[in-house]
Amino acid sequence: MKSNLRILFMGTPDFAVHILDTIVKNDLNVVGVVTVPDKPAGRGQRIHESAVAKYAKKHDLNLLQPPKLKAKSFLQTIEDLKVDIAVVVAFRMLPKEVWKLPRLGTFNLHASLLPQYRGAAPINWAIINGETESGVTTFLIDEKIDTGNILLQEKVEILPTDNAGNLHDNLMHTGANLVIKTIAGLGDESLKAVPQEESPSLKPAPKIFKEDCRIDWTKSIEDIQNLIRGMSPYPASWTMISSQGDEKMLKVYRSSIEKIEHNREAKSVFKEQNKLGVAHKEGIIWLEEVQLEGKRRMKSLDFMNGYPLDETSQVVDE
Secondary structure (H helix, E strand, O other): OOOOOEEEEEEOOHHHHHHHHHHHHOOOEEEEEEOOOOEEEOOOOEEEOOHHHHHHHHOOOOEEOOOOOOOHHHHHHHHHHOOOEEEEEOOOOOOHHHHOOOOOOEEEEEOOOOOOOEOOOHHHHHHHOOOOEEEEEEEEOOOOOOOOOEEEEEEEEOOOOOOHHHHHHHHHHHHHHHHHHHHHHHHOOOOOOEOOOOOOOOOEOOOOOHHHHEOOOOOOHHHHHHHHHHOOOOOOEEEEEEEOOEEEEEEEEEEEEEOOOOOOOOOEEEEEOOEEEEEEOOEEEEEEEEEEOOOOOEEHHHHHHHOOOOOOOEEEOO
16 A cells, blocks of 8 residues: 555554554555653663664664653654654553644554543453453544544454453454554545544543452452453453462463352362362352462463462452
């Protein structure tokens, strides 16, 4: 889809890299790539580059890393680039001074079917809430977060076996194609932006914190399974496990549920036929991949071989 449109791309993580790569491979004219400045991170305070910065350098793209988006020098640079369309993917909230500059507009790719799941973590919350479909939306940026007029949308099915990682990848590939269609539609002025419909039943997708990831064993067995799926592989759901008076944090990456009657005490942790189970009032939650604090991520069988399970073993609520 070769075009003379002058494209400015803004993004940070791997999700954004795939979109940028698709734009480049479609022979679109990327005149600039904006991402966060490099910064020291980790124990050794080594300089960390965003995934988008690494891609831009590798492909010799015009990389811009402004400390402040409202800086006059940065705004002047954008003006000088004579940008037709700005594409924003997993970046940050833009000031009006920036998103107003491109001739044909600035649009964002969001990993949900807006107006549902506005916010920082739409992929996680869709699975946590037990949705059976999600999707991607391109919309024109305005003063508020994720509220701008919609350009295009495409649905993606969520399978019972999907976790946040699977859905992330599916939405990333679908989103890349939607961005290309959106650029083409803005370029030939065939797209008409449609206002989002407001409703009291909208579900938010706020930023996820550590306590959001803690498993509440009093919830339904499906809700627990959905939380584990929705937090895997990152940031990962967790619980406290106690055995022989010793209590430690246990992250859970993969599980399955079995709705059966049993005589076990709720929240007890047990081994059965080389499987690691947690008793629930509605059945059994089989923990299949876990990580004990201070240890590596491992299959449940490896965990059981190194952890002392007995009749005192149980998961602990607050």
